[in-house]
Amino acid sequence: MKKVKKQDITRLLSQWQKEFTVFVPSRENGAAEMTVWDGQDVSFLDWYRNTVIPPKANFLLNMEIMFGFRKEDGSYNLELPAAATQKQLVFGIRPCDARATSIIDMVFKDAYEDKYYLNRRENTLLIGMGCLNPYDSCFCTSLGLGPAEATDVDLMLTDIGDDFLIEEVTDKGKELVARTEGVVEATRDDESRAGEVKDTAYKKVTRKIDTREIEKRLPASFDNEEFWEKVAAKCVSCGICTFLCPTCYCFDINDEMLKGDGARYRNWDSCSFPLYTKMPAENPREEKWRRVRQKVHHKYTFYPSLFDVIACTGCGRCIRLCPVNWDITQTLESVPAEAATGTEKK
Numbered sequence: 609m610k611k612v613k614k615q616d617i618t619r620l621l622s623q624w625q626k627e628f629t630v631f632v633p634s635r636e637n638g639a640a641e642m643t644v645w646d647g648q649d650v651s652f653l654d655w656y657r658n659t660v661i662p663p664k665a666n667f668l669l670n671m672e673i674m675f676g677f678r679k680e681d682g683s684y685n686l687e688l689p690a691a692a693t694q695k696q697l698v699f700g701i702r703p704c705d706a707r708a709t710s711i712i713d714m715v716f717k718d719a720y721e722d723k724y725y726l727n728r729r730e731n732t733l734l735i736g737m738g739c740l741n742p743y744d745s746c747f748c749t750s751l752g753l754g755p756a757e758a759t760d761v762d763l764m765l766t767d768i769g770d771d772f773l774i775e776e777v778t779d780k781g782k783e784l785v786a787r788t789e790g791v792v793e794a795t796r797d798d799e800s801r802a803g804e805v806k807d808t809a810y811k812k813v814t815r816k817i818d819t820r821e822i823e824k825r826l827p828a829s830f831d832n833e834e835f836w837e838k839v840a841a842k843c844v845s846c847g848i849c850t851f852l853c854p855t856c857y858c859f860d861i862n863d864e865m866l867k868g869d870g871a872r873y874r875n876w877d878s879c880s881f882p883l884y885t886k887m888p889a890e891n892p893r894e895e896k897w898r899r900v901r902q903k904v905h906h907k908y909t910f911y912p913s914l915f916d917v918i919a920c921t922g923c924g925r926c927i928r929l930c931p932v933n934w935d936i937t938q939t940l941e942s943v944p945a946e947a948a949t950g951t952e953k954k
Contacts, residue, residue, distance in 0.1 A: 609794040610774040628697035662854035671842035671875040679868045700737040704921040708854030736761035746925030747815040756806040766802045773802040840900035847878035849926035855919045
């Protein structure tokens with residue numbers, strides 16, 4: 609393992625900026641998100657707990673042009689955008705968001721190769737930073753994670769006082785460290801200190817859920833309309849919980865044209881919206897309770913059945929950023945153990 613002094617982080621990022629577009633946590637735009645580093649400001653080391661907008665936005669843009677088109681003589685000429693070959697480095701990503709990125713990879717890489725997403729993903733290094741002061745809304749440890757776990761990243765940094773311990777997780781991470789000045793060998797005392805820090809951070813995550821039986825209990829309660837109506841009662845269908853969820857990836861596609869010139873856009877969408885599933889003949893999820901049920905089942909039932917992993921990392925954004933204090937952990941804990949009787953339609 610290696611280490612670097614905190615006072616040398618500016619120097620570290622400056623070196624990497626010569627090779628990559630470096631993204632760091634920033635509040636410049638009002639909400640904390642990963643933005644391009646200005647070459648000087650490292651104040652995030654003092655205030656950063658986690659971003660509001662998850663780092664998925666660096667790979668799955670909230671809006672992007674898929675291609676342009678021009679109508680000429682009754683036919684359309686397509687103009688494809690240049691492939692994203694820019695090398696980028698995301699510095700400070702939390703373990704929950706790094707795991708979320710690997711979960712989304714399964715959709716855009718394994719299920720279907722989405723070149724728009726993959727071009728960015730494959731040209732990016734993730735530099736993790738241990739979360740030593742988790743929110744009381746965080747429940748990552750219930751999903752098999754730790755707030756300072758060194759997985760799903762290329763390098764993981766852990767705050768050990770005057771230094772950051774650097775764990776080289778991937779070959780890309782090792783190669784990056786090898787050509788970076790100011791990085792030195794860590795001592796056994798450094799590693800021991802990092803272990804203590806990680807244990808302390810793990811114990812700070814006090815919100816817990818039991819996921820062992822959830823894959824059985826949720827399907828058994830699928831037709832319990834009374835339960836889901838109660839769960840959805842205070843939801844206002846604003847979509848915040850899905851837009852700011854690091855594992856939500858739903859999108860819409862629209863064509864816009866003006867005087868023969870147009871473009872096809874892809875933008876984030878949300879299953880919370882009443883129009884999300886509207887079709888010419890019907891809307892199968894017109895009722896709010898059906899949409900809330902879909903959101904919960906997608907993460908804890910449908911996604912695990914497809915990819916053998918729960919599509920939630922316990923980051924807690926959907927809890928602390930919900931305007932009406934809807935709580936996914938309370939919903940999961942209150943799922944009835946047995947299926948409800950009745951003739952409700954699915």
